[in-house]
Amino acid sequence: MLHCENVTLRYGRQAALEAVSFRVAENAICGLLGRNGAGKTSLLALLAAYRRPTSGAVRVLGADPYENARVMPQVALIYDKNESTSSLTVKNILALAAAFRPNWDADYAATLVKRFEVPVKKSLSVLSHGQRAAVHAVVGLAGRTPVTLYDEAYLGMDAAYRKLFIGEILADYMRYPRTILFSTHYIGEMEGLFSEAIVLDGGRVLLHEDCDTLRQRGVTVTGPGAAVDAFAAGRRVLSARALGGQKEAVLYGALTEAERATARRDGLALSAAPLQDLFIHMTEKGGTEDEA
Amino acid sequence: MKSALDGSGPIFLQIKESIEEDILYGRLGPDEQIPSNSQLVSFYNINPVTVLKGVNLLAEEGLIYKKRGMGMFVSPEAPGILRKRFREALENGQLQALVRLAKILGLGRQELRDMIDKLWEEK
CATH class of the missing domain: 1.10.10.10 (Winged helix-like DNA-binding domain superfamily/Winged helix DNA-binding domain)
Incomplete structure (x- = not known):
């Protein structure tokens, strides 16, 4: 469905993506995680055929998407465009989307516009950042493209809008499954949306796996400070905080059953590591060693 | 739910x-x-x-x-399976924690029993 084989993209001498290979199956909802400059936007631009790779092969729906009249209408890239000076109205934008999207659902678009409380007759220039983001979300949702790419598409939305947006992505996905790649660094709030995630770092794929496996790469240990310190000794500590005599530490690396039993016997509580902590750790420059 | x-x-x-x-x-x-x-x-x-x-x-x-x-x-069979499993968890998890806490607090065995009896009567 989405497939990159040894893809490199250079802007002049600067490499934005370096030897990127991955495959996302049909109808997966995949998170694209990475810090600023990791290459998320470049990768999405390649998949949406906004650019061509310097080398390597990009395949979308089984073909090279670049200037491909069959593939391009099936792919939408939704991103945070700067439209603060645009004189187009919301109505204009929706009409344009309807003209280019074979699966466009005008009724659904109208429902969404109401739900997001977007004033249709106003021009984009007078909308708030959050309302413009909502217009983009409507275009992405109602377009029902088999491949929908969201690049930080929630920027500007408040928490209520983001929740509505994620809810609509899932609800419409249940009715019309499609392949979604969604870049974000709001990991905590979005992680339930994804079945799998690709983590980019410095233009390379750091890992690509399902979110539950990813979360099991770390563990949160809570208990008396001394017991937590003893248990954490020799392990990599991603983050730690203390309150009175109690301590909570996020450790990297999966635990064996025996280690879990030991921890419980010592009065320690175990839970999964927050994806956000794991992500920060994995993409940290030069990573810090154990300092519990 | x-x-x-x-x-x-x-x-x-x-x-x-x-x-x-x-x-x-x-x-x-x-x-x-x-x-x-x-x-x-x-x-x-x-x-x-x-x-x-x-x-x-x-x-x-x-x-x-x-x-x-x-x-x-x-x-x-589900309620039976779950009752068995939660019973085990009560014995090996919650009760262990309760006894450990009682010892830390310096409660005697009888004191803890009295507390449980009192709560039991309330329901």
Whole structure:
């Protein structure tokens, strides 16, 4: 469905993506995680055929998407465009989307516009950042493209809008499954949306796996400070905080059953590591060693 | 059904545990239909694959069964299976923690028993 084989993209001498290979199956909802400059936007631009790779092969729906009249209408890239000076109205934008999207659902678009409380007759220039983001979300949702790419598409939305947006992505996905790649660094709030995630770092794929496996790469240990310190000794500590005599530490690396039993016997509580902590750790420059 | 998944385990396990709790407390009775996958997806705002993983696990453990074309239902054995499992957890988990805390607080065996008796009478 989405497939990159040894893809490199250079802007002049600067490499934005370096030897990127991955495959996302049909109808997966995949998170694209990475810090600023990791290459998320470049990768999405390649998949949406906004650019061509310097080398390597990009395949979308089984073909090279670049200037491909069959593939391009099936792919939408939704991103945070700067439209603060645009004189187009919301109505204009929706009409344009309807003209280019074979699966466009005008009724659904109208429902969404109401739900997001977007004033249709106003021009984009007078909308708030959050309302413009909502217009983009409507275009992405109602377009029902088999491949929908969201690049930080929630920027500007408040928490209520983001929740509505994620809810609509899932609800419409249940009715019309499609392949979604969604870049974000709001990991905590979005992680339930994804079945799998690709983590980019410095233009390379750091890992690509399902979110539950990813979360099991770390563990949160809570208990008396001394017991937590003893248990954490020799392990990599991603983050730690203390309150009175109690301590909570996020450790990297999966635990064996025996280690879990030991921890419980010592009065320690175990839970999964927050994806956000794991992500920060994995993409940290030069990573810090154990300092519990 | 829990109003939100706020635990810290894998999300598919939280889904599973939330349904198990509903069965244990009798909010879902034997042969009663559990919420559909799409209801769970929209209620908790989580990926359908994750929901499916949790629901499949319940089926594997014999807690729910499938009626073709209708959905998933609580199996008649489910309450018994869960009572046994939660009883074990009570003995090995909660009670152990309770006794440990009582010792730290310097409570005597009888004092702890009296506290339990008092609470028992209230309900």
